[in-house]
Amino acid sequence: MTIPKTSAVIGSGTMGPGIAALLARYGSTVRLNDISEEALTRAETACSGASAVLDQLQIPTVPGGSVSYELDLTAALDGADFVIEAVPETIELKKSVLAQIEAAVATDVVIATNTSGIPITDMAASMAHPERFIGMHWSNPPHLIPMIEVIRGDQTSTEVETALVEIVRAFGYEAVVEKEIPGFIENRVLYAIMRECLSLLEQGVATQEDLDTCVKWGIGYKLAVIGPMRLLDMAGLDIYTSVSSYLNPDLSKESGISPLVRELTEQNRLGMKTEDGMYPYGEGDVAAKRADILRGLVTVRKALSEIKPV
Numbered sequence: 001m002t003i004p005k006t007s008a009v010i011g012s013g014t015m016g017p018g019i020a021a022l023l024a025r026y027g028s029t030v031r032l033n034d035i036s037e038e039a040l041t042r043a044e045t046a047c048s049g050a051s052a053v054l055d056q057l058q059i060p061t062v063p064g065g066s067v068s069y070e071l072d073l074t075a076a077l078d079g080a081d082f083v084i085e086a087v088p089e090t091i092e093l094k095k096s097v098l099a100q101i102e103a104a105v106a107t108d109v110v111i112a113t114n115t116s117g118i119p120i121t122d123m124a125a126s127m128a129h130p131e132r133f134i135g136m137h138w139s140n141p142p143h144l145i146p147m148i149e150v151i152r153g154d155q156t157s158t159e160v161e162t163a164l165v166e167i168v169r170a171f172g173y174e175a176v177v178e179k180e181i182p183g184f185i186e187n188r189v190l191y192a193i194m195r196e197c198l199s200l201l202e203q204g205v206a207t208q209e210d211l212d213t214c215v216k217w218g219i220g221y222k223l224a225v226i227g228p229m230r231l232l233d234m235a236g237l238d239i240y241t242s243v244s245s246y247l248n249p250d251l252s253k254e255s256g257i258s259p260l261v262r263e264l265t266e267q268n269r270l271g272m273k274t275e276d277g278m279y280p281y282g283e284g285d286v287a288a289k290r291a292d293i294l295r296g297l298v299t300v301r302k303a304l305s306e307i308k309p310v
């Protein structure tokens, strides 16, 4: 399967609209579904924004693609060749939505989940046809970050994995096919970074601004060009051995949720979505920051497409 003729994206919050816009750009007829009419209204703006970004990246439009916004789940799923689930990250909700999806599509329709790291096998436990269910972990923003993790559950068929890799590559994206482990690869590494940053912030060793500046320029910039395994060879494994001998024992071992994040979440200070989180946001700040982020990601994506990261 290359790009599916008809797709359904279930959940149109942070991730759904960008996923839908990319599928449509490549010619799929996409139905974007949500239980919230307000979310679907916001999604129309988000999809237009994502499409404008794809224009900036000069991604050609394959004729025939479209996005429609469907409050009714059965209507959204009617005749779908491919379904992506992108509802909130709780396994009970995902299982419930998967059951509804299975009831509405043919038994051979591929159902992919955008879970950030819930084991696919666990999610598939109550499915009638787990062989067609697979992890398809996009990174935010999905229409810009050209790498998707593909994760089989223990009953996912190899044909479905092959079909999904074909779809990912049809977007010109990197497909990383992985073993099933909580958090997969990307989030295990990302959350190790976040854990250490939050620990340094909680200890008063660094401010949010210090952490963002140091990680962006000292790590992110470098790792955008040089992968961490290649960087080990560049630095020298002897250096890594010396440094990790004293540093690894000193790194954060926090196994729970960061106390600071827990406190902010309990205060409903969730970040941009509530205009207050790690940073405060005044009038217009969120829109301005989002625009800056998109501008930066487009610029870097274009620059990186000039080279082949090592």
Ligand SMILES: NC(=O)C1=CN([C@@H]2O[C@H](COP(=O)(O)OP(=O)(O)OC[C@H]3O[C@@H](n4cnc5c(N)ncnc54)[C@H](O)[C@@H]3O)[C@@H](O)[C@H]2O)C=CC1
Binding pocket: 010, 011, 012, 013, 014, 015, 016, 033, 034, 035, 036, 039, 085, 086, 087, 088, 089, 090, 093, 097, 114, 115, 116, 117, 137, 138, 139, 140
């Ligand atoms: N936000 C992020 O940076 C990333 C999130 N993910 C994963 O993608 C999934 C979605 O995440 P977000 O888009 O951030 O969540 P979100 O909370 O922004 O959006 C979820 C949407 O699902 C809708 N929804 C809830 N129950 C539903 C149902 N029964 N049927 C249809 N829609 C329903 C909500 O109304 C909401 O609009 C999660 O599994 C998350 O872990 C993956 C990569 C990145």
Ligand SMILES: Cc1ncc(C(=O)O)c(C(=O)O)c1O
Binding pocket: 115, 116, 138, 139, 140, 186, 187
């Ligand atoms: C904080 C955070 N958590 C999860 C994810 C994900 O990839 O699932 C991301 C992301 O950048 O996509 C993230 O920033």
